[in-house]
Amino acid sequence: MSEPKKGPLYISNTLTRKKEEFVPLRPPHVGLYVCGPTVYSDVHLGNVRTFLSFDTVYRWLTFLGYKVRYVRNITDVGHLVGDVDEGEDKIAKRARLEQLEPMEIVQKYTNGFHDVMRLFNILSPSIEPTATGHLIEQIGMVERIIASGYGYEANGSVYFDVPRFAEKHAYGELSGRRIDELLSNTRDTEGMEEKRSPLDFAIWKKAEPQHLMKWPSPWGEGFPGWHLECSAMSTKYLGQTFDIHGGGMDLKFPHHECEIAQSVAADGHAPVRYWMHGNMLTVNGRKMAKSEGNGFTPEELLTGNHKLLEKGYSAMTVRFFMLQSHYASTLDFSNAAMQAAERGLERLMAAMDLLDQLKPGASDGADIPALEQRCYDAMNDDINTPVMIGELFEGVRIINSVNDGKVSLTPSSLVKLKDLMRSMVHDVLGLQREAAKASDDGAMDGLVQEFIRMRAEAKARKDYAAGDAIRDRLAALGIILKDTKEGTTWSRA
RNA sequence: GGUCGCGUGGCCGAGGGGCUAGGCACAGCUCUGCAAAAGCUGCUACUGCGGUUCGAAUCCGCACGCGACCUCCA
Incomplete structure (x- = not known):
């Protein structure tokens, strides 16, 4: 039996649509950027899934020994609202409804977001930059885009010239779009009359007088465009080119596509080497989303106080439930599946509780290094948590059998088993015994x-x-x- | 309408040319005064129709069903 090997890691790069060996730009350092929440309302369970997926990526990279700088932003500059409140800032809109200052809303929901992250044992990023804290950087980026010839001002707003960019660069590469197809599919959107092409997107937006969140700029009072903050902040903290950029599948287009275009236009480099996209949480086969009315908040989940919930489920149950599917697959929420996860997690945790009282024997009735290797192989295969969990249940069987005196492990194998189970369950998967019952x-x-x-x-x-x-x-x-x-x-x- | 993806056992979910995934549920057995827990055993599936192949759930084509994106969205 040779010592288990930790690497190499392979990840599915959504840019190339291939599984590729992960080789960092500047080992042992790894730059990881994930699009964070827009803090104008409570996060729901679908949001949690994405942050959990990348929490697992972060934990695994760390386990492999990389020094990870994990940047996850807070979007506290509102994006434009589509239909009813044309041109109004999401956060400003919410502020008016609740008679609060915009930054009060931002603070409230940022706090709420942090509470949820803590509840699900999702680790804090290394840096959590806010869009409002990086206006200078964003304005600088707009200037560089204009200087490169891919941005133009119109009536106090600045737009990105997509067709011009596409002449020399691969716009649409990430999301598999083609300019001509996009053009034949356009709808009327806000700012249409100012744009040279319907595909152009705002990188700086002029603020109307009643607009609450606005800042001075070379183009007048306004606010940064929809996609700019991620480009500006990832560049600032991770460099013009960095290793991994993650986010939900629904951000692939246009958000991430625009990020690539902005970085290439501003700095001449493709910003990201490996793109990773987490898939959606669905309910009855449909994406969980506010607009569908099928989202529930973590609080409703815990109490079971929602029409879709037969009962309450703990945060760890949800975490386990989500880790039982691959991050790139859609995952359907159902009460039956949650209850199955609840029981499975209980069995896993009960075995973890036994770890300390296991007695070593004289011989080895189980191959722990082989089990360890299978765990590593599973995670190295594009962070395959469901397969690893399958292996961990092999560990559960061994633990219970040793506890029953049916299987023997030598002292050194027992130590290996304990280390493996603890590092995989607690450190990598982030599963903990719930503290609630210990009161x-x-x-x-x-x-x-x-x-x-x-x-x-x-x-x-x-x-x-x-x-x-x-x-x-x-x-x-x-x-x-x-x-x-x-x-x-x-x-x- | 365009682009992309999915369809696996009672349920959830991996895999993805030949090799038992795993969990939950269910049934039997062992251990127990009985339970519970645990262990063992069983239930062995890949939407349909063609094709490629010695061999297909896995590759190709078509059909049907479902979804995501194309607009803010994790």
Whole structure:
């Protein structure tokens, strides 16, 4: 048995549509950028999935030994609202509704976002830059785009000249679009009359007098365009070319396509070497989205207080549920699937609880290095968490068998098993025992122990009816008794 | 309408030319006073129709069904 090898990592590059070996630009450093939330409302579970997917990428890169700079932005400059409130800033709109300052809205939902990230044990990025904090950089980028000839001013706004850019560069490469097809498919959008081509997009937008979030610029009072912040901030913190850019599938076009165009126009470099796109969370086969009314917030999820939820589910259950599918596949939410995940996670965590009490033996009844290698291989194959979880359940079987005395492991193999299970389950998958149930104080335990003792006495005199009655009544209260060789243990249902 | 993708067992979900994925559920067995837990065993599937191949769930074509993007969206 040779020592398990940690690399190399292969990831599906959505730019080339191929699985490629990941080779960082400047090892051991890795630059990772992920498009963060727009903080004008609560995040829903679909948003969580994307951040969880890239949390896993971040954790795995870190596990492989890379020094990762993970940048995930906060979009706190509103994007334009499409139909009803033409030209109005999303955040400003919300602010008027709630009689709050725009930055108050931003703060409120940023806090909420952070709470959700913590709830799901999603790690903080290395840098979390805000769009409003990088106006200088964004204005600078607009200037560079104008200087390169791919941006033009019109009535206080600045637009990106897509057809001109496409003459010399591959606009549409990422999303598989073609200029002529796009042109035949255009709809009327805001600012149409100022644009030279319907494909052009705003990189700086003139603010109307009533607009709340606006800043001075060489083109007058305004605010940065839809796609600019990510380009400006990724360039600032990761360089003109960096390793990995992630985001939800729905951002591929136009957002990421525009990012590429902006960077190429401004600095002459394709910004990203590996593009990764997480797929959507669906409900009854349909994308979870605010507009569909099929989204629920983490709070509704936890309490089960939503018409789509039969009951509440813990954050860790959701995390496990999501990790059981590949990040690039759509994942359908259903109560049946959640309940299956709940039970599966419980079995996994119960085995983790046994780890400390396992006793080593004289021989090896299981090949731990082989298991370890299979775990690494799964993750190195495009972050295949479902396959790794499958392997971890092999670990669960070994743990339980060792605990039952049916399988023996030498001291060194046992240490390897513990290290492997802990690093994969806790560090890589980010699964933790839920703390909620641990709030019992000593009195509670003492009380239950008293019942356990009464039941033991009943059992000792073969009064099983009385013993079972105690167990049943406690069960009705949510206290589960388990008879083991070492005595009776209890837990909450 | 255009582009891309998907269709796997009772359910969820990997895989993706020959090799048991895994989880949940269900059934049987072992262990238990009985439960529970755990272990073992069983249930062995790839939308349909053609084609390529010694061999196809996996490749190709067509059909049907579904979805995403084309507009803010994770």
